Amino acid sequence: MDKTTISLKRLIPGLIIGPASWLGPYIVINSLFLPALIQHLDAPHKIELVALFSTCGMIVAAISNMIAGALSDKTHSRFGKRAPWIVGGAFVFMLAMMAASISPTIQVLLTAWMVGQAALNFIVAPMVAWLDFAPEDGKATASGAYGGLGMALGNNGFNVIGAMFLSQFRLGFVIFGIVAFVGVLIAVLIIHEPANQMAVDESKKEKPKLTLHDAKAIFPSWSVGRDYYLALIGKLFQGVGNFAISGYILYIMTDFLHRGSQTQSSIQLINMIMLAFGILMGFIAGPIADRFKILKLPVVISTLFLAAGALALFFFRNNIGIVMYSFAAGIGMGMWNSLDNLLNLEVIPDPNRVAFFLGVYNLGNTITQAIAPVIAAAVISLFGFSAIFIVSFAFSLIGGLSMLSIRSIKK
Secondary structure, three states: OOOOOOOOOHHHHHHHHHHEEEEEEEHHHHHHHHHHHHHHHHHHHHHHHHHHHHHHHHHHHHHHHHHHHHHHHHOOOOOOOHHHHHHHHHHHHHHHHHHHHHHHHHHHHHHHEEEEHHHHHHHHHHHHHHHHHHHHHHHHHHHHHHHHHHHHHHHHHHHHHHHHHHHHHHHHHHHHHHHHHHHHHHHHHHHHHOOOOHHHHHHHHOOOOOOOOHHOOOOOHHHHHHHHHHHHHHOOOOOHHHHHHOOHHHHHHHOOOOOHHHHHHHHHHHHHHHHHHHHHHHHHHHHHHHHHHHHHHHHHHHHHHHHHHHHHHHHHHHHHHHHHHHHHHHHHHHHHHHHHHHHHHHOOOHHHHHHHHHHHHHHHHHHHHHHHHHHHHHHHHHHHOHHHHHHHHHHHHHHHHHHOOOOOOOO
């Protein structure tokens, strides 16, 4: 059967709206509303509880991502193999956020949050596989749309609005849960994935039994997948470096920088600057990389900007530090999001399993947001808030060094 392709005229809008619609509400809820509700329900243990929610979320995300990817790969329907799971996941995520909004206790909130985490990955895993629908001469453009523009809007654009609901965080859960479902549904309708029911006839054929050798081959050995694993390691370290700060941005503003009544405006300022530079990088990073035939170098440079941003907040604990962090992190995340998916495509060890490896790589977005608060909570309890900026600096540099070690991409 010929490989399914979708024109860039449909694919690009869907790849911008889709990731923005699930990532934006998740970032807002995870970084603002969830910590606020946890603080409301159990203020004395808020740091430890954020870490608990993150740990449980990481486990659920890892398991559900693998399951969602495997199920979508084998799905045959009139709506295609990805769309049913994406829409279903978005609907359940919306319901879970509504349940979270009325949670009277930490236990109920944790249950609703775990259901939401599982549902979210039934959006994420199939959606990133949309990149494989791009025509061969448009994969870089598709990657830039998904990572550079969609992820930039998701990471920062929604937080500008989300900060306005800090005083009504329960309502925020509901509103952004609905936004996620509606936005994802619009993206699915734009993409209009073709039916793959013809494959049903093939599914009736007797399938070969899975052997131990096949199970071991799911993830190739280091000698085969070295560069892919280095890219994955780089993404994990870079992600932890970034989210160690962004995941605790509310507490950083209130407990570390003591912004008080200026907390909301400071969060909005950070996200407006980061959004502007994220979108700018989304438009220019890809074309520049194509023009000068460079890919690895700008990805590595992006981690240096993130490291510099962390140091800015450490040394300048005022408006200057906030602005410097915003500029550096905005440029760094904009460059990273524009090109890291393309870099990953270049180092995938098995071209016949692009969707699987893209899904595993993209899992780094969710896992790092879960790991970072756990590490940050431990560091804060041992050394105080200021130490998380040093952790962010170190992890960002390690991520860059890992990317720099990739051999198959020369520059």
